[in-house]
Amino acid sequence: MGVFNFAGVKVADAPPSAIPKCPKCEKDLDEIWVKSKGTGFVKKEQILMCPYCRIFLGFGSFSL
Numbered sequence: 443m444g445v446f447n448f449a450g451v452k453v454a455d456a457p458p459s460a461i462p463k464c465p466k467c468e469k470d471l472d473e474i475w476v477k478s479k480g481t482g483f484v485k486k487e488q489i490l491m492c493p494y495c496r497i498f499l500g501f502g503s504f505s506l
């Protein structure tokens with residue numbers, strides 16, 4: 443079982459062509475800005491931003 447548990451909803455992998463949309467400016471996010479915070483290279487907080495309207499999208503953990 444995954445983290446998400448929507449009763450009666452089938453969870454499927456998004457097709458490779460699916461592009462997320464910004465919830466604010468509704469532009470297709472073919473690119474997302476990642477802003478790193480903090481110094482230590484073990485634990486780094488990353489903030490995901492829309493490059494068009496700079497709305498905060500969430501936290502991420504990418505190794506760039």
Ligand SMILES: [Zn+2]
Pocket residue numbers: 464465466467468469492493494495496497
């Ligand atoms: Zn946006």
